[in-house]
Amino acid sequence: MSQLFDLSQKVALVTGGNGGIGLAMAKGLADAGAKIAIAGRDEGKLADAAGTLKASGADVMTVSGDAADRDAVFAMVDRVVEHFGRLDILVANAGMNTRKPPQDFTADEWQRVLDVNLNGPFFAAQAAYPHMKAVGGGKVITTGSMASILGIPKAAAYSATKGGIVQMTRVLATAWAADNIQANAILPGWIDTALTKQARKDISGLEQRVNDRTPVGRWGVPEDFAGIAVFLASPASDFVTGTAIPVDGGYSIQAG
Numbered sequence: 001m002s003q004l005f006d007l008s009q010k011v012a013l014v015t016g017g018n019g020g021i022g023l024a025m026a027k028g029l030a031d032a033g034a035k036i037a038i039a040g041r042d043e044g045k046l047a048d049a050a051g052t053l054k055a056s057g058a059d060v061m062t063v064s065g066d067a068a069d070r071d072a073v074f075a076m077v078d079r080v081v082e083h084f085g086r087l088d089i090l091v092a093n094a095g096m097n098t099r100k101p102p103q104d105f106t107a108d109e110w111q112r113v114l115d116v117n118l119n120g121p122f123f124a125a126q127a128a129y130p131h132m133k134a135v136g137g138g139k140v141i142t143t144g145s146m147a148s149i150l151g152i153p154k155a156a157a158y159s160a161t162k163g164g165i166v167q168m169t170r171v172l173a174t175a176w177a178a179d180n181i182q183a184n185a186i187l188p189g190w191i192d193t194a195l196t197k198q199a200r201k202d203i204s205g206l207e208q209r210v211n212d213r214t215p216v217g218r219w220g221v222p223e224d225f226a227g228i229a230v231f232l233a234s235p236a237s238d239f240v241t242g243t244a245i246p247v248d249g250g251y252s253i254q255a256g
Contacts, residue, residue, distance in 0.1 A: 005230055010233070012029045013077065016095060017036075018039075020222050023053075026091070038061075038063075073123040087131040089141070089233045092125060095195075096158075097113065101156075114157060121168070122168060129176065138182075140183040146251060148165065149246075183242065184245065185244040215251075
């Protein structure tokens with residue numbers, strides 16, 4: 001059984017891996033034996049995250065750059081392959097949100113969310129593909145959201161990108177299946193991260209309403225994503241591709 005989840009000799013790149021869900025997934029992959037590269041724009045946060053991973057025994061490197069810049073993304077992937085010699089797992093997790101009613105978005109605000117949340121993961125997958133093909137296969141894990149399937153009034157751009165992530169992931173799964181590359185999306189629900197702190201300030205009573213609607217009775221925490229990351233990155237999921245898996249404590253299946 002342990003071989004099903006063994007990631008030793010594998011190399012994983014986690015974009016947006018310097019905090020929150022991304023860091024928790026990186027730690028899960030490292031605990032399963034993978035060598036880890038974490039990518040982000042804030043070099044201070046990257047250094048702190050790398051220190052956290054190294055403290056638990058991980059072999060880790062950091063790469064900095066803008067996830068929305070195609071050239072920067074390809075350069076980050078190249079640096080990972082130069083350092084570790086291969087790339088087997090991509091976790092395309094970097095993301096952002098701008099919270100406002102849809103009628104109030106400027107063109108620049110709309111475009112920036114699309115660039116980071118949708119273009120960035122696509123560029124990362126493009127950059128990773130030849131390296132995965134070269135080693136006989138790989139795993140692409142994208143981060144969607146419950147906004148991929150539910151309408152959220154003040155998240156027009158975010159929701160559009162997260163819906164797009166699911167469809168993009170399905171396309172990657174079908175296009176690259178012959179190369180033994182599986183692609184799957186995870187859909188986080190309401191998770192206690194920096195990204196949701198503003199929502200809790202903006203929406204009165206949100207914390208309790210989420211608790212009341214969620215069957216497990218609590219908000220998620222980043223550590224809830226370590227297991228799903230290991231599963232989708234490991235041989236255990238070799239016949240799982242093109243899926244979008246909610247990790248939301250049942251929020252999205254509960255009516256009302």
